[in-house]
Amino acid sequence: MAIEKCPQCEDQVLDNKYSCPACGFVKRDKPEIQRHPERSKITTKTTSKSLQIQGVVSLLLFIAGLVWFYISGDEYAQRNELNVVALVMFVVGFIWYILVRFFIWRSHD
Template sequence: MALTNCPSCNKRISDKAEACPHCEFRLSGLSEEELNREWSHAVQARRDKLISQSMLALLIAIAAFTYFFIEQPIPGTWQSHTANALMLIGVVWFVINRVRIMFLKRSRR
């Protein structure tokens, strides 16, 4: 029993496995066309997940900015620090997810 890489998630799996235990990508009994279709579905699912995460990050950053703009907390208070931290976290998380989406688009089978 040898180990091979899953074409979808690139993790090590058994060559005898019918499906990847990590991402549930079907491997056995598929023609080349079906394998390509399954791979496309797996990539699309990952892309959708990353897009959802990036929208959540953007929503967090916008909510923190809105709070900061409307309430105008006194600088140095915990409210001010929390709003600033959430804005920073939201923007950084958004940028990281967009970079991950870009690398996902570049990945080839």
């Protein structure tokens, strides 16, 4: 086994390694495709604060609507009514969450 230099950090690594243990650089079959793994990951650091907050708020709205709908279900069933407010919270929260996830996905293309 021969020792070669990592193209990213110039540390000496064995040539049969798939990645550099020092910096995490991923060794590819074709040198022109090589890239640093940190640049290809979608993380919360690369997601805008606005989208993160919207995701949390929409998830809370979804859960609150679902819980309220089930807690008040017996009360509304006795009156033969439907808890429309809780149902709207549930549906709006769900659709909002799906849209936020789509926008996050689109922003990382």
